[in-house]
Amino acid sequence: MENNRNEILLEARDLCKYFPAKDFFGRKKAEVKAVDKINLYIRKGETFGLVGESGCGKSTLGRTLIRMYDPTSGSILFKGQDITGLKGKQLLPVHRQMQIIFQDPYSSLDPHHNVREILKESLTAVSGLSSDEMEGRMVEILKKVGLKPDDMYKYAYEFSGGQRQRIGIARALLVEPEFLLCDEPISALDVSIQAQVVNLLEDLQKEMGLTYLFVAHDLSMVRHISTRIGVMYLGRLVEIADSDELYENPLHPYTKALLSAIPLADPKLAAQSRRVMLSGELPSPMHVPTGCHFHTRCMYAREECKNHIPEMREVSPGHFVSCPYTGGNKS
Ligand SMILES: Nc1ncnc2c1ncn2[C@@H]1O[C@H](COP(=O)(O)OP(=O)(O)OP(=O)(O)O)[C@@H](O)[C@H]1O
Ligand SMILES: [Mg+2]
8 A cells, every 4th residue: 555655645544433322311322433444545636436335434434534523543644744633723724625515515505695605604714815816716616616606696595406516616615625525426416417516526626636535325426537446334444446447356245246236228238247236234333243344244254254354455556455255366
């Protein structure tokens, strides 16, 4: 994992984020290990896709990386600086440089404020701008995301879902961040609008030199946009590879199952493909299985998988997998 270190923008080392879980009476019962010893790096200018089933910890990982949440343990490096322990005001420059766009553009936009007020609020993170400069920036960003300067005076409910997501993007990019956490930004949109928003994000990435962490439920959405992809299962990463490599040569049984769940448009290919079904229920995050978290649903599980916590290993350059029984060692 040590290649091209100078290009790395953001890195997690053994990162953990646990939430206390309470019972019906509010007593502390157990912990939810939403993010459990994650190691990853994201290179400057790339899009790192993050996929996994609902509740596996994708949003928690993203939000901990951008320091919306305090990590439980481990460390986060942003541009080589350890930002793990920063508190209060120390976090302001980090938050300006790492922004987020949300899944639901409606609930993330204040209904009582028009677009101008929403954007102005975001600009308070940038000091030393005159009111003319602020105005100029707001007009410029609205044009960049495909809205009109006059849209500034409208309220969120006056826009369509796709347009609202454009406002969310404008708000995030107004402060000229380097990193953008895109947390399922197209899942709530009509299929016809999804491609437009993805294209916009790609254009803006090139124009502004941005780095993305792009979170999605399933693998069908992220191939096109991602440089590399990480697959998450119950708080842990199980596989990381370049986007094409992951689709052409998936190694972890969980990745294979996720991929085989994608419907194939070509009926011939669909007939040839072997579907790997996931057996069993997704375990509760409060009672995760011992050893390899996936062993309770894995058709290849052995006795050792119940006790042994698998480590990520690099099976070919840049292709990491946590299962010790797949992929051999091609390097
Ligand atoms: N603020 C919180 N307090 C307590 N538990 C939380 C909190 N946020 C998340 N969790 C728990 O942590 C686990 C991971 O949640 P997270 O939202 O990160 O998953 P996700 O992969 O983003 O899911 P989804 O695809 O549904 O968005 C879940 O069990 C969730 O209930
Ligand atoms: Mg989420």
